[in-house]
Amino acid sequence: MRKILPILALGFALPGAVVLMRHGDLSQMFAAFAEPPGLMQGCGDVPEAVALAEELRDRALRIERYLESVEARKAELAAAQTSLTRKLVELRAEKTGIQSHRSGNSAAVRDDIQRLIAVYDQxxxxxxxxxxxxxxxxxxxxxxxxxxxxxxxxxxxxxxxxxxxxxxxxxxxxxxxxx
Known part of the structure; x- marks a missing residue:
């Protein structure tokens, strides 16, 4: 009995792994189809089955729209990050320029004060x-x-x-x- 369990587990896990490898993007596995092939075959006269199929199709469509909106948000965030990074580089360059300008100004002010002091000393x-x-x-x-x-x-x-x-x-x- 103990030898059969690992073999059964491998038998069930192997097809699942193959499906996952085939569909690298899991969102494609959940994509909604307009009319799932064979899903309603023989069940068209059962109202509960029709309602369930419609509910599943609606949910699949909502999931698909949500995944699309997530992808759009990812693209917006990537664009915003690029823009912010570019702006940060610009601001750092401006800060460096301002600091060098200030140090140049403060050196000029110090020189002016020294000249003024020399005048008063004389x-x-x-x-x-x-x-x-x-x-x-x-x-x-x-x-x-x-x-x-x-x-x-x-x-x-x-x-x-x-x-x-x-x-x-x-x-x-x-x-x-x-x-």
């Missing part, structure tokens, strides 16, 4: 104080912080006491913000 303290007292306090504090300490001290000493106190407070606040 000025007489009274002249520099007259200009700095008319600048916005945060900008004036930035300049004073970057000057040589001796020149910055002379310029602050030449500014009105109230303005000097404001600039000193701004310089201290800037130093605290940096930390």
């Amino acid at each position: 000025m007489k303290p009274a002249e520099a104080a007259a200009i700095i007292s008319n600048l916005p306090p945060d900008f004036a504090a930035e300049i004073l912080i970057r000057l040589q300490p001796e020149n910055g001290a002379r310029i602050i000493a030449s500014v009105e006491p109230q303005q000097a106190a404001l600039l000193t407070a701004e310089m201290g606040a800037r130093s605290v913000r940096k930390q």
